[in-house]
Amino acid sequence: MSEQGLVQQLKDAVKASMRAKDKPRTQALRLIQAELKRVEVDERIELDDARVLTIMDKMVKQRRDSIKQYEDAGRTELAEVEHYEVSVIQDFLPEALSAEELSAIVDKAVAEVNPTGMQDMGKVMALVKPQVQGRADMGAVSKLVKASFA
Structure with a gap:
């Protein structure tokens, strides 16, 4: 990523896609902008890059859930x-983390926390989450952390 924030990169991307007359991309970018604006207004805050990554990560998860539902219903166009x-x-x-990188981050966090049982999973996740936000599926991370307790 460049020096400028994600919000500014998004604005620049919208302008570029509008100039290129790329309607599908412009529409998708505006969906992202609308969600970011909704959060800003609802929570009365100005978003930093970490929060923007969290929101975009959630948007990807929502769309993956929708994809599964549409495919199950036979709606391939949607x-x-x-x-x-x-x-x-x-x-x-x-860029997404490789399985090895993700495993190394989880192993390091487990070693730091030295968990005694599943009740310590939250402590491990608290260390792992900031490092992998936007770079890994949190569901997969959670499974990996649970597996490390076995």
Whole structure:
């Protein structure tokens, strides 16, 4: 990512897609902007990059859930729209972590916390989450942390 914040990158991307007359991309980018604006207004805050990543991560998760539902219902045309939106959102997310990198982060956090049981899972997740936000599926992270307790 460049020096400028994610919100500014998003604004620049909207302008570029409008100039290129790329309607699907413009529409997807405006969906992201609308969600960010909704959060800003609802919570009366100005978003920083960490919060923007959290919101975009949630948007990707929502779209993946929608894709599964559309595919189960045989609505492939709607699933394709959601796939496209996921790809646009992921353009703004940091590069995904490899399985090895993710495992190393979880192992390090487990070693730091030295958990005695499942009740310590929250402590481990609190260390892991800021490091992997936007770079890994939190559901997969959670499963990996649970597996490390076994």
